[in-house]
Amino acid sequence: MAPSFDEGNALFDFVVQKGNGVKGLVDNGIKMVPQRYIQPPKERIDKKNTNSNDQLLLEAIDLSKLHAPEHDQVVGAISMAAETLGFFQVVNHGVTLELLESLKASAHNFFAQPSMNKAVYLKGVSPSPLVKDVALEYLKSSTKLVKELLEILFGNLGVTLDEAKFESLTGLKMVNMNFYPSCPNPELTVGVGRHSDMGTLTVLLQDGIGGLYVLEEGHVEEGKDGWIEIPPIPGALVINVGDTMQILSNGRYKSAEHRVRTTSSESRVSVPLFATPTPSEKIGPLPQLVESDGVAHYKEVLFGDYMQNFFGKAHEGKKSLQFAQNDSA
Numbered sequence: 001m002a003p004s005f006d007e008g009n010a011l012f013d014f015v016v017q018k019g020n021g022v023k024g025l026v027d028n029g030i031k032m033v034p035q036r037y038i039q040p041p042k043e044r045i046d047k048k049n050t051n052s053n054d055q056l057l058l059e060a061i062d063l064s065k066l067h068a069p070e071h072d073q074v075v076g077a078i079s080m081a082a083e084t085l086g087f088f089q090v091v092n093h094g095v096t097l098e099l100l101e102s103l104k105a106s107a108h109n110f111f112a113q114p115s116m117n118k119a120v121y122l123k124g125v126s127p128s129p130l131v132k133d134v135a136l137e138y139l140k141s142s143t144k145l146v147k148e149l150l151e152i153l154f155g156n157l158g159v160t161l162d163e164a165k166f167e168s169l170t171g172l173k174m175v176n177m178n179f180y181p182s183c184p185n186p187e188l189t190v191g192v193g194r195h196s197d198m199g200t201l202t203v204l205l206q207d208g209i210g211g212l213y214v215l216e217e218g219h220v221e222e223g224k225d226g227w228i229e230i231p232p233i234p235g236a237l238v239i240n241v242g243d244t245m246q247i248l249s250n251g252r253y254k255s256a257e258h259r260v261r262t263t264s265s266e267s268r269v270s271v272p273l274f275a276t277p278t279p280s281e282k283i284g285p286l287p288q289l290v291e292s293d294g295v296a297h298y299k300e301v302l303f304g305d306y307m308q309n310f311f312g313k314a315h316e317g318k319k320s321l322q323f324a325q326n327d328s329a
């Protein structure tokens with residue numbers, strides 16, 4: 001019989017301390033999600049209640065057209081997406097399709113190892129040799145992409161992004177590999193609860209399973225809950241605006257709440273790259289925008305303090321931004 005994980009520290013010990021992860025539970029044959037992972041009804045993801053697809057928002061933006069007569073339309077589409085949904089997808093982004101496939105395969109290979117091999121790779125140690133080379137390659141080729149996108153987003157605000165500013169906003173880059181095992185009761189739980197990303201921009205590779213949902217702020221269709229699925233598009237990368245970019249742009253760009261559903265049939269992998277400032281950077285609204293807006297919606301904060309607050313609290317959507325909110329504005 002599969003062991004019960006509903007008592008004491010057994011769950012934490014098995015999943016976290018021993019490095020089995022949630023995958024270990026599934027491999028162990030659990031038939032029911034442990035009590036600890038059951039979400040209150042308002043946090044559960046019901047496909048029927050989500051906003052129906054707004055095609056325009058979800059079509060992938062073809063970055064090869066940045067060097068074609070359609071340049072201005074592409075810039076317009078990126079800027080609009082960052083100002084509204086805070087999420088968009090890009091194709092012809094300069095990261096090869098071969099590398100995208102290797103990243104997904106490496107994530108599966110890593111997570112297929114016995115747990116004792118994985119336990120040493122809990123946060124803060126150098127990456128496993130199984131993923132290191134592809135992760136470094138991803139870091140390298142997506143840095144160009146992040147720069148191109150930030151130049152566009154800054155240009156749209158009327159501000160030039162020089163090398164020093166780019167470095168200060170993306171000095172810390174982290175590649176994560178997420179594994180969402182198939183789940184016996186996907187309707188009762190979530191893969192990742194709602195949160196916003198704290199950095200400047202996130203580049204996310206998702207596989208073909210689907211399940212990434214974004215909250216459309218201020219747009220709730222009748223009888224729906226306001227969430228919209230970012231559909232998997234072969235060869236595309238998902239880009240999302242992080243809290244830092246929302247602060248910097250004095251609120252113009254949206255760091256959207258997002259969350260991930262699990263499924264009962266297949267396991268899913270995703271590989272985000274987070275481009276964030278280093279902890280010693282100060283972040284605050286760009287002075288040019290404060291001047292033109294006549295108000296600073298956020299105060300200047302040390303990014304290290306922002307990070308500490310972000311990780312120090314259980315996530316509740318995008319409440320992390322309150323740390324930098326300017327109460328007098």
Ligand SMILES: O=C(O)CCC(=O)C(=O)O
Nearest residue numbers: 178197206212260270272
């Ligand atoms: O798995 C995904 O699609 C998204 C993961 C995510 O939001 C994150 O790692 O911050």
Ligand SMILES: [Fe+2]
Nearest residue numbers: 195196197258
């Ligand atoms: Fe995220």
